[in-house]
Amino acid sequence: RNKLPPQLDMNNDRVDSSRKSSDLINAASCDFAMFRLDRIIKELNPTLRAAVFALYGHAGMRGVIHAADELGITKRSMIRRLCRADQAIAIELDKLRNKEESC
Numbered sequence: 001r002n003k004l005p006p007q008l009d010m011n012n013d014r015v016d017s018s019r020k021s022s023d024l025i026n027a028a029s030c031d032f033a034m035f036r037l038d039r040i041i042k043e044l045n046p047t048l049r050a051a052v053f054a055l056y057g058h059a060g061m062r063g064v065i066h067a068a069d070e071l072g073i074t075k076r077s078m079i080r081r082l083c084r085a086d087q088a089i090a091i092e093l094d095k096l097r098n099k100e101e102s103c
Contacts, residue, residue, distance in 0.1 A: 051085060052085050054067035055078075
């Protein structure tokens, strides 16, 4: 009985600091959520999409100032675009959640 692997919790699709390295996660759900998020980002207004990719679309961590410099805009404009992108993404994710709940 001790040799059986733990059961996969289908709701365990969070990968964060609270997860133990021995926990099994629902990787398919994580991947599906990432595909959804990727699609939402690709459908953003081009200036918002560019801001998201300038800050988060690199292998290493970047600062807002460095990303703003890449786009040739001010730090304030960069933060404004990122806030608008966050709002647009949240709205689309809410729409998806509401659609799933109604099914």
